Amino acid sequence: MIIKSAEFVKSAVKPSQYPSAVLPEIAFTGRSNVGKSSLINTLLNRKRLVKTSSTPGRTQLINFFLINKAFSFVDLPGFGYARVPDSVRKKWAPMIETYLSTRKTLKGVVLIMDIRRIPGIQELNFIEWLHYYNIPSILILTKADKLSKTKQLKHHFDIAKALSVDKDDLILFSAKSRLGKDVVWEAVEGLIGYH
Numbered sequence: 001m002i003i004k005s006a007e008f009v010k011s012a013v014k015p016s017q018y019p020s021a022v023l024p025e026i027a028f029t030g031r032s033n034v035g036k037s038s039l040i041n042t043l044l045n046r047k048r049l050v051k052t053s054s055t056p057g058r059t060q061l062i063n064f065f066l067i068n069k070a071f072s073f074v075d076l077p078g079f080g081y082a083r084v085p086d087s088v089r090k091k092w093a094p095m096i097e098t099y100l101s102t103r104k105t106l107k108g109v110v111l112i113m114d115i116r117r118i119p120g121i122q123e124l125n126f127i128e129w130l131h132y133y134n135i136p137s138i139l140i141l142t143k144a145d146k147l148s149k150t151k152q153l154k155h156h157f158d159i160a161k162a163l164s165v166d167k168d169d170l171i172l173f174s175a176k177s178r179l180g181k182d183v184v185w186e187a188v189e190g191l192i193g194y195h
Contacts, residue, residue, distance in 0.1 A: 001194070002183045004068050006044040011061035013082075013095055016034050018165040021105045024192040025072045029096070032078035032113030032124065034144040038175035039112055040073055043184060050075055059193045062099055071192050074099070074106075101133055108182075108191035115141035115155050115172065118162050127163065139165065145174040 012018050012036065030036050037050040065074040076096050109130055113119050113185065130137050141159060144152055152172065160167040171187065173180035188194075 001043075001189060003045050006046055006049055006051065006065060006067050009064040009066050009072070011063050013061055015098060015102060018062075018074070018103070019102065023066075023071050024107045024194075025064075025074050025103065025105050026108055026110060026188055026191060027074040027076055027100065027106060028110045028112065029076040029126075030078055032115045034078065034112045035073065035080060035088075035175060036112050039140065039142060039173060042073060042172060042175045042178060042181060043188075044073075045098065057150055066195065072105075074118075088130075100130075100135060105195075106135065108138060108188075110138045110140060110188070112140050113159065114146050115152065115159070116146060118158060118194070124163065136191055138171065138184065138191070139163070140171045140173050140184060141168055142173050142175070142181070144172040145176045178187055 010017070010020050018152065018185065028036055028040055029175060040050045041047060044065075044067065050063070060077055063079070065073045065075070069071055076099070100109065111123065111130075113123060113139055127137065127139075141156065156170060159171055163170075170182050171180050173184060
């Protein structure tokens with residue numbers, strides 16, 4: 001994918017604030033601090049289009065980005081251990097669920113997981129929820145560069161087993177080495193029908 005343009009469009013918390021549902025959208029989510037912003041920035045060849053932070057829970061709104069004026073990336077708040085007040089966190093679930101279950105132009109969801117951690121009940125529930133709503137998913141294991149090749153293989157296998165998915169359905173990714181970037185784009189292009 002050649003990125004000609006990538007621009008922030010707007011942030012939203014409810015459907016009335018979403019941009020018009022015209023172009024295909026791919027949403028990105030995952031536990032707080034799994035490298036979601038780094039993944040999006042790497043895919044788009046941008047350093048800081050999506051703000052990265054070492055503090056979990058920085059994304060607190062649904063952020064829309066227009067890519068090549070042809071489709072959108074949608075950055076959803078991370079779930080899990082974000083250091084934000086409970087009152088804020090309780091609003092995230094309905095906000096994310098509303099977007100995912102009602103957005104007509106949503107073509108798929110990229111679920112990002114840290115290869116160093118076995119996914120928990122939240123990831124399993126989320127995948128089940130996507131299946132229930134017939135929303136295609138792309139499963140990505142980030143931070144692959146943090147492990148040796150041997151450990152990568154072991155964790156890759158263990159996570160596939162924990163999620164009850166085929167090992168080939170988990171894409172290994174590293175923002176640092178750009179491992180997996182082309183594979184992720186192939187999967188995204190497949191969902192949005194981009195040629």
